């Protein structure tokens with residue numbers, strides 16, 4: 121039994137590929153972006169000197185793929201997300217989206233943070249519409265905002281204000297604000313990190329459904345190993361700072377997933393081991 125399980129596990133997990141697929145061409149709306157991270161290193165200048173944060177990171181997110189990043193606190197995960205989002209340039213190496221270099225923020229790549237950061241004086245509808253307004257897309261705004269709110273189940277709260285929402289609802293507004301742009305990549309920086317545990321479980325399922333229905337690629341940073349294994353097709357584990365990729369697992373399970381699946385249990389054990397937490401619980 122153990123041997124059979126190990127063999128199944130061996131087939132379902134993979135070691136890191138040495139090479140990365142060639143970029144496939146121009147981005148298309150509604151289709152997940154392919155992201156290439158090639159030999160990326162990054163360092164910050166601090167009052168105490170140079171702080172190396174990322175070291176020779178190589179990673180490809182395939183079009184439409186859901187990839188989760190795990191690693192010790194402060195190792196450099198959010199920094200990598202900022203580089204992918206185009207919020208700052210890498211010290212060394214290259215980042216690509218569908219064959220084009222990532223040099224600046226772009227509405228095809230939307231970041232969702234832990235804090236929904238809604239404007240309290242604007243209604244839910246107006247918060248979601250904000251990005252379209254700033255991009256001069258008001259003509260199509262009504263249909264797009266209505267559709268985005270429907271996708272996250274908040275149509276009835278369009279005229280509510282942020283203080284009238286629960287934490288989970290506010291984060292759904294943040295997802296709607298992202299979806300209204302028809303993103304090709306969602307960059308997710310602990311988006312469920314501030315929610316209570318029950319809401320978090322429900323929102324994990326909702327996030328999977330949004331991803332499956334909308335076709336975007338997703339790059340998620342989380343501290344929650346179960347969340348990574350429940351959501352992602354691939355889980356990448358980083359070392360302590362400067363972050364290097366230590367291990368990578370393919371989570372070859374169909375959706376919707378069962379949290380008690382033996383593969384999830386086994387991959388959790390392996391992930392915790394790589395994170396230096398050899399837990400027996």
Ligand SMILES: Nc1ncnc2c1ncn2[C@@H]1O[C@H](COP(=O)(O)OP(=O)(O)OP(=O)(O)O)[C@@H](O)[C@H]1O
Nearest residue numbers: 164165166171173192193194195196197198199200
């Ligand atoms: N703009 C900056 N200037 C200087 N140092 C920075 C800057 N941004 C981040 N750092 C430092 O870089 C390191 C990595 O930070 P980062 O936020 O990427 O880590 P992380 O893995 O996302 O952490 P956590 O899991 O705790 O959120 C930290 O030591 C942080 O203090």
